[in-house]
Amino acid sequence: MERTEPPGHHDIPPPPLVPPQALHGIDLRVGKHLLWVGGGAYPLANITRVYTFMLTPRRKDATVLFLKRVAIILSVAFTMTILGGLTSLASESMAGGILTFVWLGAIAALVFSLVELVAVLSSPTLYVLAVETSGPSIAMVTSSDPHQLDQLVGNIVHAIEHPETEFHVRVDRLTVNPRNYYFGDNVNMYGGTGNVGMANR
Template sequence: MPDVPPPARTAPPATVELRVSKRLLWIGSAVYPLHNIARVHTFLLRPRRKEAVLRFLRYAAGTLLVAFVAMLPGLPSLAFEGPESGAAGYVAWVWILAAGVVVWFFIEMMSVLTATPHHVLAVETSAASTGVVTSQDPRYLERLVGQISYAIEHPDTEFRVTVERLTVSPNHYYFGDNVNMYGGNGNVGISG
């Protein structure tokens, strides 16, 4: 009797170890000195749905415009020689290629529209780096914010937990706060 493979299972989410040890915060293999952490917070990471639709419309319109311009050289011979001319094949290929490109942009848009929001914990440093992890339970992330904040104030604190690794395209999600600034010549983003 042949061996029967086990039934397929969905893979558990990729996990990463988050730990504080010797004044360092480790998120997997990334290391953040606790004294360089400027902010630890949780938020709901939402997909950029509006931008995805607008980008699709812009790219689709541009593709169709380019296809129309690319088709123009074949139109005179198509008009004089009829559909049996070589120009008919050229025009057909231009539109097939354009349709394929528009379908590609549509699939890209749908990947953003169907993306789910994620509860995340973000660790921002005084430099430009940010560490982001997620969990199905937002309360767990809130507790981690408290633990990391406590570790920043108490140098002897050490702990280790497992969180889920977040792998998303930054182009498809809103990261951080939205700030609208009006005026302010020479503003470098520092408030006093």
């Protein structure tokens, strides 16, 4: 005997698979007309866009900033060295102390700039799920399985169209420094760690 599917059965996406518990995971669930991302609740009626994209580090910007800093630091250090050499005729011991201080400061500034550059260059490119609302906020999560995020887009859209839908999955918390990444024109970001307000550009 043939099995008949109930009407509208093909309109409902399959329930999302629950991946193994992540060490720094975060719960993403839909229930009672709300999307919960960790401790943040987003009314389904207020969600304007759900999508996935590649979150890329600002490697080019970081490199240009590093080169500018190096040029400024070395220019100041060499200028102070030349001025110190001209004034050393008057007081050699004082000029030597000032030059030592200047070059120690320059080395410290160069090391700090290099550390910031390495932090950005070593930041990974992440595949993330973003949920935008009609207000100035956005929730972002990531996963080691890109297919899971693509599937979640369909599940959340289905929940928006069918508010009675409920599901619960575990995804990865977005743990990045927002200054190191391109986020576009998003204003506030929730559902992660170390996130701060982002101004429109």
